[in-house]
Amino acid sequence: MKMSLETIKVGMSVGQDLYTESGQLITPNNTLVTPELLAKLKKFKISCVEMNPDGLEDQLDVNIFDIRNTPGFKSFQSESAEAKESLTSSLDKILQDDPDNIHIDMVKNLSTLLYESNKTNLNLIDMVYSMHEYSDTIYTHSVNVGMIASHLGHWLNLPDDDIKLLVTCGLFHDIGKLLIPKEILDKPGKLTPEEYKIMQSHTTKGFELLNQFDDIDYRVKKVALLHHERCDGTGYPMHFGSNELDKYSKIIAIADAYEAMTSERSYREPICPFTVVNYFEKEGLHKFETKYVLKFINKILNSYLHTKVLLSNGKEATVIMINRNIKSRPLVKIDDGEFLDLAVTPEISIVKMIS
Numbered sequence: 001m002k003m004s005l006e007t008i009k010v011g012m013s014v015g016q017d018l019y020t021e022s023g024q025l026i027t028p029n030n031t032l033v034t035p036e037l038l039a040k041l042k043k044f045k046i047s048c049v050e051m052n053p054d055g056l057e058d059q060l061d062v063n064i065f066d067i068r069n070t071p072g073f074k075s076f077q078s079e080s081a082e083a084k085e086s087l088t089s090s091l092d093k094i095l096q097d098d099p100d101n102i103h104i105d106m107v108k109n110l111s112t113l114l115y116e117s118n119k120t121n122l123n124l125i126d127m128v129y130s131m132h133e134y135s136d137t138i139y140t141h142s143v144n145v146g147m148i149a150s151h152l153g154h155w156l157n158l159p160d161d162d163i164k165l166l167v168t169c170g171l172f173h174d175i176g177k178l179l180i181p182k183e184i185l186d187k188p189g190k191l192t193p194e195e196y197k198i199m200q201s202h203t204t205k206g207f208e209l210l211n212q213f214d215d216i217d218y219r220v221k222k223v224a225l226l227h228h229e230r231c232d233g234t235g236y237p238m239h240f241g242s243n244e245l246d247k248y249s250k251i252i253a254i255a256d257a258y259e260a261m262t263s264e265r266s267y268r269e270p271i272c273p274f275t276v277v278n279y280f281e282k283e284g285l286h287k288f289e290t291k292y293v294l295k296f297i298n299k300i301l302n303s304y305l306h307t308k309v310l311l312s313n314g315k316e317a318t319v320i321m322i323n324r325n326i327k328s329r330p331l332v333k334i335d336d337g338e339f340l341d342l343a344v345t346p347e348i349s350i351v352k353m354i355s
């Protein structure tokens with residue numbers, strides 16, 4: 001099917017070998033369309049391309065401006081002062097609910113984002129508000145991912161500008177979910193393969209949505225597209241490997257996975273951080289950037305030193321020392337005074353954090 005350049009979307013598949021006028025190969029048949037390829041086609045003034053019919057295009061037929069036509073969004077635009085207040089108070093609620101985990105830079109960055117009145121920020125505020133209206137779960141998750149990512153940025157000694165950018169990347173990484181039907185988004189049971197495919201398209205849809213605005217940082221757009229990619233190539237939608245992913249996408253991927261697992265969902269209790277660390281230790285070292293994930297595990301676990309936990313044998317204990325080799329199985333002190341090294345007692349594990 002021949003398509004004009006304007007209608008070709010990220011995630012589609014090119015259906016021909018494409019050459020420049022002088023006969024130089026631009027891209028071979030069956031290449032997935034990336035933002036970079038779109039830019040290249042534009043540069044070489046390619047106006048029309050034969051595309052494969054089996055790309056992601058059928059998932060991209062939602063009008064990205066649908067959200068802007070919702071009553072909530074319209075009322076927000078006409079009453080922006082009130083909307084800002086509502087957004088601020090919901091941020092306050094998050095601060096009150098979880099005061100120990102608040103990163104002050106995150107709050108500062110959000111405040112800057114909310115109150116600086118240039119055009120980009122207004123667009124971004126519109127989208128944060130839409131997120132808040134459409135789904136509290138997505139909104140809270142996104143704010144948390146921004147916070148976790150900014151922590152990780154600090155731990156990796158990234159410059160301040162990178163940390164600020166990570167907060168914005170966290171806030172908008174899942175923006176494409178606003179374009180996923182509610183019945184799929186909030187489905188309590190397992191998604192069908194077809195529904196899962198639609199859910200996965202929040203990455204390409206998010207990119208397309210943000211890409212409508214020339215003045216939004218391109219790295220934020222890329223994170224929306226690439227935050228479900230994995231370093232071993234097992235992610236989606238582009239199946240990129242480590243070399244093709246930037247640090248922002250890699251950091252948000254870790255923060256996103258950690259937040260998703262440790263938060264409560266309608267269909268399950270929050271997963272204990274030690275269980276999540278166990279997952280990162282077992283599978284995460286290949287899937288995520290190893291040096292980032294190791295730093296993340298170390299810092300997260302150190303923050304749980306001296307906290308109370310519930311063990312699978314029903315006893316309560318305090319975390320005393322993180323085991324260097326099996327970080328998810330620390331030395332604990334049971335309330336009756338006995339020490340227990342979980343690294344050598346595989347039959348007992350931490351099931352819940354108590355304080």
Ligand SMILES: [Fe+2]
Pocket residue numbers: 173174202227228
């Ligand atoms: Fe996502």
